[in-house]
Amino acid sequence: MAYDDNNIFARILRGELPSHRVYEDDQTVAFMDVMPQATGHTLVLPKAPSRNLLDADPAVFASLLSTVQKVARAAKQAFNADGVVVSQFNEAAAGQTVYHLHVHIIPRFEGVPLKPHTGEMEKPEILAANAEKIRAALQG
Numbered sequence: 001m002a003y004d005d006n007n008i009f010a011r012i013l014r015g016e017l018p019s020h021r022v023y024e025d026d027q028t029v030a031f032m033d034v035m036p037q038a039t040g041h042t043l044v045l046p047k048a049p050s051r052n053l054l055d056a057d058p059a060v061f062a063s064l065l066s067t068v069q070k071v072a073r074a075a076k077q078a079f080n081a082d083g084v085v086v087s088q089f090n091e092a093a094a095g096q097t098v099y100h101l102h103v104h105i106i107p108r109f110e111g112v113p114l115k116p117h118t119g120e121m122e123k124p125e126i127l128a129a130n131a132e133k134i135r136a137a138l139q140g
């Protein structure tokens with residue numbers, strides 16, 4: 001299937017829709033997931049368009065994974081998490097709902113179950129506060 005230039009993340013990347021950004025470089029962006037499965041749930045995207053991993057140019061993978069590692073370390077530190085899940089879905093049958101390649105970074109805490117995927121929207125002020133904590137950890 002073709003890439004749709006008007007998917008939500010393409011619009012966020014173009015600045016047409018807001019997001020709580022925690023990191024940006026030439027090739028990648030990271031912002032808070034609005035329906036977090038756990039405190040600090042963050043998404044990392046390549047700026048280059050692709051629906052998902054299956055149609056992506058492998059040239060994006062090095063920068064994408066490098067940003068995933070940076071943000072995963074920062075999110076773990078920012079929330080004093082016990083671990084971090086890194087996940088990525090390809091097409092609807094696999095759970096994908098937004099069709100611009102993105103990687104989920106989900107801090108995990110011993111004994112705390114994950115909330116459902118694409119469940120409740122988090123309050124903007126909480127997303128803003130959590131983004132600030134990750135930005136601070138990235139600078140530390």
Ligand code: DGP
Nearest residue numbers: 008032033034035089095096097098118
């Ligand atoms: P998926 O395509 O299933 O890997 O997940 C998409 C994720 O994106 C899901 O966890 C919810 C989140 N999400 C959906 N709409 C928006 C949005 O407008 N802004 C942000 N920041 N996240 C979104």
